[in-house]
Amino acid sequence: MLKQAGLRVTPVRLAALEVLRKAAAPLDVPKILAKLPPATDAVTVYRTLNTFTRKKMVHRVRGEDRSWLYAIGDMGPERHEHRHPHFVCDTCGKVECLQDAEIPRTFVRSLKLDDAYAVTYPEVVLHGVCPRCR
Amino acid sequence: MLKQAGLRVTPVRLAALEVLRKAAAPLDVPKILAKLPPATDAVTVYRTLNTFTRKKMVHRVRGEDRSWLYAIGDMGPERHEHRHPHFVCDTCGKVECLQDAEIPRTFVRSLKLDDAYAVTYPEVVLHGVCPRCR
């Protein structure tokens, strides 16, 4: 996979890929770092993930706390596309996955977007006040 | 307004409220700080805004990057509800407002959400690749 991208095969890269491969969900850098051997240099990991992103080996998505989360190719957007909306409570700041509600397949189309934009998936965040804060 | 919330009336608080009152859009702390008298202590402003948030005098919404934006009560979510979707390019990371596309009024209802959640506005972020990165 590294060779395919024209990158050298190095221990850090292999380890990072392995962590992402085993991950059940997209991870941010600190979480990745925690799963890597203790002596691993944080700077290298940041650079490694930037490289992976540039080479499109991983998907980089925004986390709820507005950090970047990384996920390996075949478990990227498709598997984690969050077909369900999220709910952000503007009082307590908590975020919930609304598993039950599904974003209609027709939704993106209904926006009548310019064809120049290639949408991979829609993210819906409902703002409001959660049951606990009302 | 401060007294109503059971807070003391102090110069920093008055100035911060004034800045938010005059703001056309939600601001993050650095931006607020820039509009305050030069000698204003950043720590105090952070604390002030946390206090305002706790007392529900301001709305705190998430910014595009990992930051909080603050807006005063009556120009909070309603006036800045971003009735239009946003587009995030997962290649270059840039965020755009898709002014032309409007989120259907019926959208939130169509999700058939639990009544316990009081939705003030829906935020839609389309992920994909922007025209420039294709």
Next chain:
DNA sequence: GGAGCAAATGCAAGTCACTGGCATTTAGGA
């Protein structure tokens, strides 16, 4: 119109995610 005190402030210092510079090491083609 004080006096007293909790609340608010200001300053120093610390944390945390992340970046840039630069010397050293190393992968991998010749």
Next chain:
DNA sequence: TCCTAAATGCCAGTGACTTGCATTTGCTCC
């Protein structure tokens, strides 16, 4: 095996934000 560009590791720096603590200041109660 050699050589070089690529990758790493370490240092230091940035920028947003927090914590601790001593000092100041609104505000209540006399």
